[in-house]
Structures are given as C-alpha cells and as structure tokens.
Amino acid sequence: xRFNEKKFFELALANKFEAADVSFSHSxxxxxxxxxxxxxxxxxxxxxxxxxxxxxNGKFGTVAVSKxxxxxxxxxxxxIIRSASLVETNNPSIIYKGSEKYHKKNVFNKEVISSDIxxxxxxxKKIEDKIRxxxxxxxxxxxxxxxxxxxxxxxxxxxxLKLKSKMASYAFYAxxxxxxxxxxxxxxxxxxxxxxxxxxxxxxxxxxxxxxxNKLGGTQCKSKKYPTVLKPNCVSALLxxxxxxxxxxxxxxxxxxxxxxxxQPVASKKLTVIxxxxxxxxxxxxxxxxxxxxNKKFLxxxxxxxxxxxTLETAAKDGVEPTGNGVVGAKVKAGLGCIYVxxxxxxxNEMISPIKEGVxxxxxxxxxxxxxxxxxxxxLQAQGFMIRDGKLAEPLSLITVAGNLVEVFNSIKEIANDVxxxxxxxxxxxxxxxxxxxxxx
Amino acid sequence: MLSKKQAIEVxxxxxxxxxxxxxxxxxxxxxxxxxxxxxxxxxxxxxxGLGAGIRILKELQSVYGYTNDVSKxxxxxxxxSLSASYSGKQTxxxxxxxxxxxxxxxxxxxxxxxxxxxEIIAYLKKGEEAMRISPKIVRTKSGLSHYNQxxxxxxxxxxxxxxxxxxxxxxxxxxxxxGEKIETGHNAPGASAGFEFFExxxxxxxxxxxxxTSALTMLEAKExxxxxxxVVIGNGFGGVIFHEACGHGLEASAVSKNLSVFAGxxxxxxxxxxxxxxxxxxxxxxxxSNNIDDEGNKTQKTVLIENGILKSYLIDDFNxxxxxxxxxxxxxxxSYKFEPTSRMSNTFIANGTSTPEExxxxxxxxxxxxxxNGGSVNPATGxxxxxxxxxxxIRDGKICEPxxxxxxxxxxxxxxxxxxxxxxxxERAQGMCGASSGSIPTDVGQPTIRVDExxxxxxxxxxx
Numbered sequence: 001x002r003f004n005e006k007k008f009f010e011l012a013l014a015n016k017f018e019a020a021d022v023s024f025s026h027s028x029x030x031x032x033x034x035x036x037x038x039x040x041x042x043x044x045x046x047x048x049x050x051x052x053x054x055x056x057n058g059k060f061g062t063v064a065v066s067k068x069x070x071x072x073x074x075x076x077x078x079x080i081i082r083s084a085s086l087v088e089t090n091n092p093s094i095i096y097k098g099s100e101k102y103h104k105k106n107v108f109n110k111e112v113i114s115s116d117i118x119x120x121x122x123x124x125k126k127i128e129d130k131i132r133x134x135x136x137x138x139x140x141x142x143x144x145x146x147x148x149x150x151x152x153x154x155x156x157x158x159x160x161l162k163l164k165s166k167m168a169s170y171a172f173y174a175x176x177x178x179x180x181x182x183x184x185x186x187x188x189x190x191x192x193x194x195x196x197x198x199x200x201x202x203x204x205x206x207x208x209x210x211x212x213x214n215k216l217g218g219t220q221c222k223s224k225k226y227p228t229v230l231k232p233n234c235v236s237a238l239l240x241x242x243x244x245x246x247x248x249x250x251x252x253x254x255x256x257x258x259x260x261x262x263x264q265p266v267a268s269k270k271l272t273v274i275x276x277x278x279x280x281x282x283x284x285x286x287x288x289x290x291x292x293x294x295n296k297k298f299l300x301x302x303x304x305x306x307x308x309x310x311t312l313e314t315a316a317k318d319g320v321e322p323t324g325n326g327v328v329g330a331k332v333k334a335g336l337g338c339i340y341v342x343x344x345x346x347x348x349n350e351m352i353s354p355i356k357e358g359v360x361x362x363x364x365x366x367x368x369x370x371x372x373x374x375x376x377x378x379x380l381q382a383q384g385f386m387i388r389d390g391k392l393a394e395p396l397s398l399i400t401v402a403g404n405l406v407e408v409f410n411s412i413k414e415i416a417n418d419v420x421x422x423x424x425x426x427x428x429x430x431x432x433x434x435x436x437x438x439x440x441x
Numbered sequence: 442m443l444s445k446k447q448a449i450e451v452x453x454x455x456x457x458x459x460x461x462x463x464x465x466x467x468x469x470x471x472x473x474x475x476x477x478x479x480x481x482x483x484x485x486x487x488x489x490g491l492g493a494g495i496r497i498l499k500e501l502q503s504v505y506g507y508t509n510d511v512s513k514x515x516x517x518x519x520x521x522s523l524s525a526s527y528s529g530k531q532t533x534x535x536x537x538x539x540x541x542x543x544x545x546x547x548x549x550x551x552x553x554x555x556x557x558x559x560e561i562i563a564y565l566k567k568g569e570e571a572m573r574i575s576p577k578i579v580r581t582k583s584g585l586s587h588y589n590q591x592x593x594x595x596x597x598x599x600x601x602x603x604x605x606x607x608x609x610x611x612x613x614x615x616x617x618x619x620g621e622k623i624e625t626g627h628n629a630p631g632a633s634a635g636f637e638f639f640e641x642x643x644x645x646x647x648x649x650x651x652x653x654t655s656a657l658t659m660l661e662a663k664e665x666x667x668x669x670x671x672v673v674i675g676n677g678f679g680g681v682i683f684h685e686a687c688g689h690g691l692e693a694s695a696v697s698k699n700l701s702v703f704a705g706x707x708x709x710x711x712x713x714x715x716x717x718x719x720x721x722x723x724x725x726x727x728x729x730s731n732n733i734d735d736e737g738n739k740t741q742k743t744v745l746i747e748n749g750i751l752k753s754y755l756i757d758d759f760n761x762x763x764x765x766x767x768x769x770x771x772x773x774x775x776s777y778k779f780e781p782t783s784r785m786s787n788t789f790i791a792n793g794t795s796t797p798e799e800x801x802x803x804x805x806x807x808x809x810x811x812x813x814n815g816g817s818v819n820p821a822t823g824x825x826x827x828x829x830x831x832x833x834x835i836r837d838g839k840i841c842e843p844x845x846x847x848x849x850x851x852x853x854x855x856x857x858x859x860x861x862x863x864x865x866x867x868e869r870a871q872g873m874c875g876a877s878s879g880s881i882p883t884d885v886g887q888p889t890i891r892v893d894e895x896x897x898x899x900x901x902x903x904x905x
Contacts, residue, residue, distance in 0.1 A: 067491035366826035400898025
C-alpha cells in the first residue's frame with residue numbers, strides 16, 4: 001500500500017499544524033549462513049517504516065507506523081495531535097526549511113543486489129573450507145554468512161523540502177573456534193562494502209582463523225599500570241564513548257564531560273578527530289534525520305574541542321547553526337557519524353620499539369556494562385598481547401583494563417600511522433597511552 | 442486478516458518443495474511511550490506496527506522471510522520465494538486448520554491504553570520529583586513505555602494460535618554532579634501486565650529516592666581496587682551474572698552446534714551443590730513470561746540446574762532436531778522481523794539458607810557488588826564480564842566504603858563452581874536480552890550470593 005503523502009500534508013495544514021514532515025524507509029535484504037557446509041539459515045525481507053512529525057500549538061508530536069492503509073494519513077494527524085497536546089516543555093520546535101547546499105553523491109551499485117544467492121552459498125562453502133584448512137587447531141566454524149541489502153529512504157516536509165537516498169550494500173561474516181588442549185578461543189570478522197569487487201576471500205578466511213588462533217595460550221599478566229597500545233577497534237570503542245559527550249543537549253542539561261570545554265583542550269595535542277559522512281562507503285549520508293546537510297568538520301583539532309554536535313532544537317537554544325547530527329526517535333537526539341583520527345608518523349613497530357614492558361589491547365568486551373560514558377569511568381574485559389623489549393610477546397586473555405576517558409585521551413604518548421582499512425564508523429591508527437591499569441593475576 | 446482458506450493456501454505454497462514444517466507468524470503491535478524531564482512532559486510517541494514472518498524447515502535447514510504486506514498475495518509471494526530455496530516435491534499437505542485457544546495466564550486488569558494519559562503522567566512526575574533530593578542531582582528523567590501485541594501463529598501441524606500480550610515498563614534516571622565528577626542512577630521496573638502493576642507493586646517515590654541515593658553514593662566512591670577477591674553479589678539484578686555466565690550457554694542454539702561449554706554435560710556437576718536454578722516463563726505477570734512460545738508450545742518452569750547438576754537446556758523445536766530433543770517452550774523472538782530461536786524467559790537462582798547478613802559477616806575482605814548494570818558472555822568460551830553500578834568494600838564482615846568503576850570478569854563454568862554461599866532473599870529484576878532473535882524482555886534473579894574468588898577490574902590498585 002502506497003502512503004498518500006499529499007493527503008497527510010493537506011490534513012496537517014487543515015488541522016492548523018505549523019509544519020509537518022514524513023520520513024520513509026524501505027529495505028529489502030537477503031542473508032544466508034552455513035554450518036558444516038549446509039545452509040542452516042536463509043532470510044529474505046521486504047519491510048518499510050514511516051515516521052511522521054508535526055508541530056501543533058507550538059509542540060512536537062511524533063508517530064511511527066509500519067501499517068499503512070487508506071486511513072493512515074488521518075491516523076497520523078490524530079496521533080500527532082494527541083501526543084503534542086500532552087507535551088509541556090517549551091523547547092523550540094522546528095521543522096527545517098532546508099540547507100543551501102547538499103553534497104549528494106550516487107553510491108548505489110545495483111550489481112550488489114542482482115547477485116545470485118546460490119553463487120554466494122557456494123562461496124560461503126569455499127570460505128568454510130579455507131578457514132578449516134588454515135590451521136588444524138581450528139576446531140569449529142560456527143557460522144559463515146552473507147548478507148545483502150537495498151535501502152532507500154526519503155524525507156519530505158510541508159515546506160516542500162524533499163530529500164532522497166538509496167544504497168545497496170553487502171557483508172560477509174564468520175565466527176570460528178580454535179582449540180588447544182582444553183582451551184577454546186573464538187574469532188569473529190565482518191567485511192562490509194558497496195563494491196562486490198572489494199571482497200578478498202583468501203584474506204578474509206585467513207584473518208578470521210588468525211583472530212581465534214592468536215588468542216590461544218593466553219595468560220593473565222600481573223596487575224599493575226602498563227604503557228598500553230590500543231588497536232584501532234579499541235580506540236574506536238573508547239573514543240566514540242568519549243565523544244558521546246559532544247551532544248549539545250547533554251551539555252545544556254549539565255550532564256556532559258565537555259561542559260565549558262568549547263575551544264578548550266579535552267585531549268592530548270596529538271589528537272585530531274574529523275567527522276565526515278560524505279565518503280563513498282556504507283556509512284555515506286548527505287542529510288540528517290531533520291534534513292540538515294552533512295559536512296566535513298573538525299571535532300577535535302590538536303586536542304582542542306572544536307564544536308558540540310547539534311540538533312535543530314539544541315542549535316536554536318545555543319544560537320548556532322545545526323551540525324547535521326540529528327537522529328529522530330521518540331525525541332530528536334544528536335548522534336555521532338563517521339569519524340577519522342588523524343594518523344601520526346611512526347609505524348606500529350616503531351611506536352612499540354621503545355616499550356620495555358607494556359600491553360597491546362586487541363579486543364575490549366562488555367562496553368554496554370563496563371563503560372560509563374557520562375562519568376568517563378570504564379572497566380572492561382580485554383584480550384591482547386604483552387609487549388616485551390619492544391616486541392609483541394605472549395597472548396593475554398581474561399584481563400581487565402580500567403581508567404577514565406578524560407585521563408586516557410589526555411595521556412596519549414604516540415599515534416601510529418597504521419590506519420585500519422577495515423570498514424567501520426571510526427577510522428583510526430593504533431594509539432599508545434602512557435599508562436593504563438590492567439588487572440590479571 | 443488472512444482467512445483459514447488463505448492460510449492453507451500460503452502454507453501449501455511454503456511446503457511445495459519438500460519442506461517438513463512451515464509457519465506463518467502475523468503480528469500487530471500498538472505501543473506508546475512517555476518521557477518526563479525536570480517536571481515536564483517532554484515527548485509522547487505512538488507506534489503501530491504490522492508485519493508477518495514465514496519460516497520453512499527442511500530437516501536441519503531453515504529459511505525465513507518477513508514482510509509488511511500481510512495480504513494473501515503478499516504472503517503467497519513470500520512463501521513462493523522462500524520455498525524456491527529448496528528443491529524437492531511436496532510431501533506434507535495441509536487441508537485443514539484448527540484454532541487452538543491460548544489461555545491468557547497474565548491478566549492485564551487496567552490496560553495502559555485505556556488509562557487516562559494524565560494519570561500515567563502524574564505517576565511518572567511523582568517518581569521524577571522524588572529523585573531531586575540534593576542540589577547535586579542536576580538532571581532527572583522518568584518515562585514509561587507500554588505495548589499490546591496481537592500475535593497469530595499458523596503452522597503446518599494444523600493449528601492456529603491467537604495470543605495477546607501486554608507489557609509495560611517504567612524508567613527512572615538521574616545524573617549527579619560534584620565538581621568534575623559525574624555519576625548516574627537508573628531503575629526500570631516492568632511487567633507483563635496493565636498499569637495496575639505500577640499502582641500496586643511499584644512505590645515510585647521510594648524507587649526515585651533509591652535511584653538518586655545510589656548516584657549520590659557513587660559520587661563519593663573511590664576507584665575500585667583490582668585483583669582476585671571474594672565477591673558478594675546482591676539479590677535481584679545480580680542475577681544477570683547467572684543469565685550471562687550460564688543461561689546463554691544453555692540455549693539450544695549454542696548447545697546443538699556444540700558451541701557451548703555446557704554441551705554434553707547433562708547429568709554432570711556444573712555448579713556448586715548450593716546452586717539450583719530455573720527458567721520459568723509461567724510466572725504470573727512477570728516481565729519475561731508468555732502464554733505460549735513462538736512455536737506454539739506452552740511456556741514451562743524448567744529446572745536448569747539442581748544442586749549443582751545440569752538438568753536441562755532451553756530448547757526450541759528446530760535446534761532440538763539436531764539434539765534429538767523436544768522443544769520446552771523456550772522459542773522466542775523480538776518481532777516478526779526475527780526468526781525465533783531458543784531464549785531465556787525469567788531465569789533465576791533459587792533461594793538457599795543463609796541470610797544476606799550472614800553472608801556479609803562471613804566475609805573478611807572483599808567486594809560487595811550491590812547492583813550490576815549488565816554484562817555479556819561468549820558462550821563458546823564461557824568468558825563473561827559485568828559492570829557494577831553500585832559496589833562497596835567489605836572489611837571484617839561489614840559493608841564499608843563505596844567504590845566506582847568495578848567490573849567482574851571470569852569464565853562461567855568456573856564461577857558456578859565457586860559459589861560458596863547462597864542467601865534466602867530471592868528477588869527478580871527486569872532486563873532486555875539481546876541475541877540472534879532480537880531484543881526480548883527477560884527477568885534475571887537471585888538471592889544474595891557469594892563467590893569465593895572473582896577477578897575484579899578497577900583503577901584503584903591492590904585491595905588492602
């Protein structure tokens with residue numbers, strides 16, 4: 001059933017809405033996974049959802065549906081009136097007339113979704129064989145899977161703004177177990193891309209196998225503070241938690257670590273972080289959920305905080321321009337997009353060579369429980385390797401790393417030049433922290 | 442809505458290439474959420490969802506699909522595209538369907554949707570206001586979300602199940618600041634019931650005060666010491682440790698593929714003799730309860746561990762095929778967008794005989810993890826981690842100074858053997874559990890327990 005947008009806007013204006021908007025998203029996906037060379041799961045989907053908002057008597061009302069029929073426009077209007085009538089806060093309610101310039105690029109590649117799923121299943125079998133053949137300590141390939149999806153979305157409002165985007169992407173993932181004696185370790189890897197030619201099966205199989213095998217023989221180090229090197233994925237986990245404090249709403253409501261820190265140092269001078277959603281990758285996006293254009297911008301420049309991230313509402317409160325970070329849910333929040341940490345000059349090996357005794361952290365677990373981004377305190381399960389006399393030594397497992405985000409980012413000793421090419425929302429090299437508390441035995 | 446005749450047509454289309462089981466799951470959800478901040482209603486949002494999923498099994502294979510087009514044509518198209526994944530001839534033919542009545546064992550006396558929103562708002566404001574007990578509390582929020590779900594499950598065993606459920610959950614959150622230090626307090630009670638649950642069972646003012654007190658206490662806390670030490674884990678949400686460290690490893694999705702440390706261990710000692718644990722989806726009105734599971738099996742009270750001996754896994758029919766075992770009412774999913782699989786419902790360690798006071802008194806030097814804020818586990822290795830939201834050091838049998846930033850890590854199989862005291866103050870608490878079939882409501886629970894040694898992570902040096 002097609003949604004009658006025109007009718008919704010007509011009804012909204014007839015009911016004295018100041019303005020209204022509708023965002024629509026539609027996804028189609030196919031995914032499959034194999035276990036012991038047999039397809040054990042295959043999923044196809046075709047789904048949509050629609051969120052409508054309106055300003056009624058100066059207040060926002062919001063409603064979301066995935067049930068669309070001829071009565072939907074009226075239902076949305078009634079529901080917005082109901083919800084707006086209950087709102088008591090006097091926050092600025094704004095529906096956006098549009099940015100001057102949008103950086104729209106075509107990232108849609110139809111080759112991704114026109115592929116034959118049976119070919120992919122054969123490929124998954126080959127990947128499983130390669131993983132098993134890589135090392136005899138690979139005891140199980142828990143899953144090898146493939147996922148492709150087509151997503152299209154649009155945002156339109158009663159001012160006549162209409163923004164559209166579409167994308168097709170695919171992912172391969174695998175989870176394996178390696179065993180030696182009674183010890184079991186697991187490895188996991190995901191590869192995501194917009195371009196079918198980018199997937200390298202041999203490299204993927206090798207990396208997932210290694211991820212498990214390298215953890216075997218892990219011991220616990222002595223509990224104390226060590227110079228600590230963080231792998232890019234671990235930098236990402238800590239940095240994204242730290243930067244969640246950039247949300248201007250949290251600053252305005254006195255619950256951010258960055259209160260009063262605009263244009264002040266919040267990290268070591270070595271750290272520069274840029275936000276940019278305009279690269280052609282799976283995270284590409286040129287407008288936010290409120291319709292504000294996205295732009296490349298500095299978040300942290302040589303340790304100084306360059307900007308908070310804003311929604312239309314929080315930007316109006318601070319008297320600044322919105323930053324293209326709006327995420328519409330029950331309420332609009334500011335969310336962090338793709339971030340890039342500026343690499344340093346030294347290679348990974350050069351960076352670790354002066355470390356007599358240190359720890360290299362390759363994985364952090366338990367972020368949803370052991371990380372308090374508001375206080376900055378964290379205490380997380382970790383895995384990694386000892387660094388002895390400037391070289392990687394024995395693997396470490398079941399250790400914890402604890403600290404405070406403010407301290408960590410102010411005590412960066414070195415940033416390497418080994419930017420990971422893996423697709424993730426954070427692009428970063430490895431980083432050496434002067435000292436972090438590691439607990440083991 | 443799909444007629445019986447149309448459902449038969451869709452099921453036969455699903456089975457036409459040799460599938461040995463097919464099901465159609467249609468779900469309509471109506472939900473609303475309220476949020477209050479600093480004394481004022483900030484947002485009220487309604488959501489209406491409608492969609493359907495079709496699953497076809499053939500021996501150890503499964504194909505699943507979902508769509509928002511729940512018309513006969515939409516479902517036929519989905520069934521045809523899914524059955525094209527198998528090649529074979531139809532062996533199972535559906536010619537009739539029988540409606541199987543689902544008894545609602547979780548009554549909702551005052552459905553949230555029928556309560557005047559002003560009444561809900563007044564209740565939430567009381568809780569929000571109760572948190573403002575100190576100028577250090579700079580931000581207070583409360584909220585409530587509730588939903589009604591109307592599920593229709595039609596399967597090739599010839600049955601139509603119609604099930605209706607209602608859930609509601611409130612949340613209280615505050616931020617406390619002292620100079621550069623920031624701490625938060627959080628509580629979120631919920632039930633499979635109407636608004637009467639909150640009126641009768643949740644003293645929102647008392648809970649608000651507790652939430653704020655916990656944040657203020659943590660402001661005073663020193664960094665938690667680290668290293669191996671005895672840990673007393675508080676009742677209620679402390680049970681998340683059993684949920685993560687053991688519960689996930691008992692799910693058939695991991696056991697059937699030999700990907701759990703508990704695979705092949707039925708009948709053997711996996712925990713201290715003091716430990717008896719259950720998964721019980723039948724507890725009246727509990728957050729994690731259901732009338733039937735997502736394969737139409739009745740929910741059950743399952744003994745998982747009895748006096749330390751592993752008695753049972755949590756099994757769905759599909760994974761049960763690989764194990765040669767029958768489903769025990771544990772098949773669940775978040776919504777029609779997820780293929781269902783074996784999951785927990787209300788999982789808890791049963792009462793022991795010690796009082797909580799006796800447990801503290803018997804501990805010379807260690808950590809009292811009064812409340813935890815969640816954790817995660819790798820079922821294949823059993824390695825888990827938990828964060829403590831409120832913790833204290835125990836010295837000479839007394840609860841002493843608060844500590845912040847504590848995490849507990851270890852291996853599930855090990856920790857269960859190291860439980861050396863079990864209290865008599867069982868409580869359950871509500872959580873959302875995320876896994877392959879989505880995020881579902883579950884209760885965790887336990888009495889106060891002591892583990893003789895856990896690795897505690899923190900930034901405060903050695904425990905002295």
